[in-house]
Amino acid sequence: MARMVSRQDLDVEVDFYGWCLQDVDDSMVPVSFPEGFEPGAFLTGHEGRLDFASAGHTHTAALAAEVWDGAPAAAGRGDGWDEVAESRISCSSGQLAVWAVAAGPMPAYVQLSDHSAGWRVRAHCRGREAVRELAREGVPEGVERYLVQFWPDDA
Template identity: 65%
Template structure:
């Protein structure tokens, strides 16, 4: 049975409908965010050393829960009213991912995965998309769009 190793609660400053989780060591990332971003594309896109996530709101603060597990965790379908769900694989040489905005670049927050280089399986869930899309046209909402990102070591 999978065991939760750590959990972090972070605020994400979303701009231009997106943000990324990118290896803290940017020398390990061939295309730094937002280079190669497919704006308006898939909810989740994996690149070498980074994950691009497309939001439903232009400018707002989203809530992100990052979980690191020792094996594949149980699906979280019953933990939220998820409107999107996607999976990817990610190589993270530094063991840490910085949050990046489209225009603002790196944020002060980061997700600690491990103390060593690793390949990770990632599952991303999102709720509050319809509501943040509506509210972001009127102002800068906070905490309406919520993400759950689960990481666990990738097999072979």
């Protein structure tokens, strides 16, 4: 049975309907965010980065990033998630920087590990319809919530 190794709770400043997690080692990212960002796709994996499309234009989302030693139990839309998607990412630095579309990198980092460069990823999101409406009127905080789980690709 898989065991959670760590969990971080971070705020993500979303702008222009998107944000990403990108390897801190820029030399391992051939195309930096936001180049190639697809606003319609919930999760898109690129070399060294993961792009997320938000339902709200400008707001602060809540991110829970979990690192596991193996694949965690899967959760789906029946568990209260609006979106669930999987991908892979290679991260040589062991850290992922949080980026906004226009604002660029934020001071927040997701710490993975030094033990594995290849990771499987499962991303979940809820609060999309609410943030879509609320972001038209203001800049909501914590309405859209993400859970992103990482585990070694070889686990």
